[in-house]
Amino acid sequence: MRKPIIAGNWKMYKTASQAKEFVEKVNGLVPDADKLDSVICAPALYLTQLVDAAGNSALKIGAQTMHDKGEGAFTGEISPVQLADIGVDYVIIGHSERRQYFNETDETVNAKVKSAFSHQLTPILCVGETDEQREAGKLESIVESQVEKAVEGLTDAQIAELVIAYEPIWAIGTGKTATAEDANEACGIVRKKIASLYSEDTAEKVRIQYGGSVKPANIQELLSMEHIDGALVGGASLETESFVQLLEAGSNA
Numbered sequence: 127m128r129k130p131i132i133a134g135n136w137k138m139y140k141t142a143s144q145a146k147e148f149v150e151k152v153n154g155l156v157p158d159a160d161k162l163d164s165v166i167c168a169p170a171l172y173l174t175q176l177v178d179a180a181g182n183s184a185l186k187i188g189a190q191t192m193h194d195k196g197e198g199a200f201t202g203e204i205s206p207v208q209l210a211d212i213g214v215d216y217v218i219i220g221h222s223e224r225r226q227y228f229n230e231t232d233e234t235v236n237a238k239v240k241s242a243f244s245h246q247l248t249p250i251l252c253v254g255e256t257d258e259q260r261e262a263g264k265l266e267s268i269v270e271s272q273v274e275k276a277v278e279g280l281t282d283a284q285i286a287e288l289v290i291a292y293e294p295i296w297a298i299g300t301g302k303t304a305t306a307e308d309a310n311e312a313c314g315i316v317r318k319k320i321a322s323l324y325s326e327d328t329a330e331k332v333r334i335q336y337g338g339s340v341k342p343a344n345i346q347e348l349l350s351m352e353h354i355d356g357a358l359v360g361g362a363s364l365e366t367e368s369f370v371q372l373l374e375a376g377s378n379a
């Protein structure tokens with residue numbers, strides 16, 4: 127049985143005071159860590175402050191991207207060493223917005239996933255197809271190829287720790303959610319690919335989230351699906367009330 131994981135991705139939203147207030151409100155309402163992994167991936171500016179605000183609660187803090195190198199002359203970038211040093215636990219890698227606007231490629235995604243593991247950060251690896259690719263019947267080949275390239279060189283033990291978020295690009299921030307069946311089918315494609323690259327046993331361990339317009343009204347159905355072990359949530363993670371409802375659904379899944 128895989129432990130569910132609900133991760134909020136705040137993207138480029140919230141001021142410092144709003145971020146701190148959110149974590150202080152949510153802290154006492156986070157389900158036990160043995161039932162659910164609960165994560166907020168915040169803008170890099172606030173990570174130190176939020177790690178402190180979360181303290182010993184079950185809420186873990188994640189970054190939204192990172193550089194693959196530990197240090198170097200990379201103006202404006204943030205390294206895995208720096209993230210680990212301040213107590214960050216997770217990092218989103220290869221979000222479609224990073225791939226679309228910031229030149230992330232399958233190769234940089236692979237380098238970052240490996241680097242995250244080397245620095246004791248848990249990567250949340252994002253994959254997913256565009257509307258045109260789905261319409262053209264390329265869902266399976268696109269998702270398989272993204273997964274294969276992203277995990278190249280990882281060990282079985284690392285795959286078992288990896289979180290993969292399947293996010294169809296057409297469902298992100300649009301209010302259009304994939305049906306639970308479609309989301310499950312795509313997450314099943316991810317799991318099957320891992321099984322073919324590693325083993326059935328390893329594929330049974332990897333946690334796969336669905337992302338794309340997840341909200342309190344649809345999370346239960348999504349989480350009831352065989353291959354969906356959690357959610358990567360944008361918009362509905364910005365309000366304490368909806369985020370806590372998502373966590374509750376996750377802890378009861």
Ligand SMILES: O=C[C@H](O)COP(=O)(O)O
Nearest residue numbers: 135298299338339360361
């Ligand atoms: O990382 C989160 C996803 O991009 C989903 O965003 P959304 O829940 O606002 O559709």
